[in-house]
Amino acid sequence: MLKNHQTKQHQGESMIDVIRDIPNADTFAKTDIINKGWSDDKKYCVTTIDGDKRLLRISDIVEYESKKYEFELIQRFALTGIKMSQPLDFGVCNKGKNVYQLLTWCEGEEAKELLPSLSESAQYDFGCQAGQMLKTMQAVESHPPSADWATIYGGGKHSCLYGGAHFGQRRSGLFKRNDADHAGVV
Numbered sequence: 675m676l677k678n679h680q681t682k683q684h685q686g687e688s689m690i691d692v693i694r695d696i697p698n699a700d701t702f703a704k705t706d707i708i709n710k711g712w713s714d715d716k717k718y719c720v721t722t723i724d725g726d727k728r729l730l731r732i733s734d735i736v737e738y739e740s741k742k743y744e745f746e747l748i749q750r751f752a753l754t755g756i757k758m759s760q761p762l763d764f765g766v767c768n769k770g771k772n773v774y775q776l777l778t779w780c781e782g783e784e785a786k787e788l789l790p791s792l793s794e795s796a797q798y799d800f801g802c803q804a805g806q807m808l809k810t811m812q813a814v815e816s817h818p819p820s821a822d823w824a825t826i827y828g829g830g831k832h833s834c835l836y837g838g839a840h841f842g843q844r845r846s847g848l849f850k851r852n853d854a855d856h857a858g859v860v
Contacts, residue, residue, distance in 0.1 A: 689718075692732060692768045696776070705730070710784070719779060727779030729759050732772050741773045748777070750814045756807050 693699045701722045708717035713731075720728040733741050745764040752760050759777035767774045785804075789797050 692772060693730070693774075694767070695769065696730075696765070696767045696774055697763060702728075715775075720776075728762065729775075729777040729779050731775040731777070732767070733774075735766065735771055735773055738766070738773045741775060745775050747814070748775075751811055754810045754814065756810060 689705055693702065693705075701724070702720050703723045704721040705718045706721075708719055708729075711717055713733075715731040715733045718730040718732070720730045722728065742764065745761060748759075748761045751758060757780070759780040761775070761777055763774075763776040765774060766772070785800065789800065792800070
């Protein structure tokens, strides 16, 4: 299937070359670059030949250890029940030049685009839901003891915003207000 694969560029190389050694890359029918997010990763929405969407994140190989740790965190966060992209695979690609993370695709709207269109009450509810997610995430060991503030803040915000945690879809009913659930969360 790679011969029919869209060839988006990644640091001067064709997308086919970058992903060739990712397991099951031959099932990737289409890749669309994502120009959003907080990280320096190259991010792609991958559609498989079966029509399933995946999130593919590619980083420079020098980031291997930090990206491995990040993937392990995503695995632990996924066990908490937070609605987020689920971890599928992690490894080295592009003949050892890059590291990749493959995650399930999580549909949703970006909070920064959605919130201004909502009522103050709905914004409050979203904030409470986000607070609950952060509380859950903080219960998981999320950084090494030696991490400095920038690493903790960047990692936490990155994990929450880009690790795939979405603030849901308005029609899903995920954000029903229950003041007992919001106690102590601000």
